[in-house]
Amino acid sequence: MARRRSGPTRPPRDNRQEETTQDTIRTEGVVLEARPNTTFLVQLDAGPEILAHVGGKMRRHYIRILPGDRVVVEISTYDPEKGRIVYRK
């Protein structure tokens, strides 16, 4: 019978840090318009329109965003006008 290893177990090395950081709020919205420099105007379900860029992880996987897409956005608590698109539905 195997023994549970004592002490903290190290996670697998390729556990990449999640793009989620502490100071963000996750919400959903619809892309209204593509803006310069791969930013997008997103209409949040909660009402406000914000400017959001595409998360690095999505860029790495070449996930395209088009006006009309439903997306998950992380919004900085420091600047509620700006956000990061982290998922395309």
Added chain:
Amino acid sequence: MILKRRAELEIMAEACAINSAALEAVEAALRVGVSTAELDKIAEDAILSRGGKPAYKGYEGFPATLCTSVNEVVVHGFPSDEPLKDGDIVSVDIGTFYRGYAADMARTYAIGTVPVETRRLLEVTERSLYAGIAAAQAGARLGDVSAAIQDVVEGAGFWVVREFVGHGIGRDLHEPPEVPNFGRAGTGPVLRPGLVLAIEPMVAQSRTRVLVADDGWTAYTENRSLAAHFEHTVAITEDGPWVLTERRAAGNSAGAAAETGGVHGA
């Protein structure tokens, strides 16, 4: 670390012989359609009829004689009424107390026909166990055993489970030291004659964490890759490792490393 005298090792060898005989009885019953609860009953009867006592039953609340771990379950699965299916793999882990000493061993079996890659997982895991045993020489270090196992497993492209480890064994089922299946050669405590270790590589098909289910025991691979588990109770002696649970050899089997490659059950 608790060192055992020769007389104690002899008793442990008897405990291990009972344990091995019980596992053989289980093996004989392995087939498509048998439930792990039936295997558990066979194991318990086999141990009791030989004067031993199941070591796991009641150990920190474990409910059965066997740990039966099917497919993505790595270790510590509960026996159940679920019949084994063609293509399953099942790890059978069994422990016996006899005259105050513990024996511990495990093997993983293919049920019916399994893919070549699955068969390779079982072969590599068993081979890594024997590599670990071969490294368990008096005067060597614990890290030599760990590294030998890790080399074989990773050389074959599989993943060493980190969350569970082997252990010292004697009057208690689990004694110091912990015996990880990964590590660096030349590190760790020096192995002395009289030390008895349960060496038990647990190997997953691909890199994964291992989680424990809500029942507090069943350990499974997070990515659901198959996992295999082979274990022997091994005494360190001046003449090399003595595989107490080796069923063929009643005496000292320092040459155990040569007898790898074996057949994998049913």
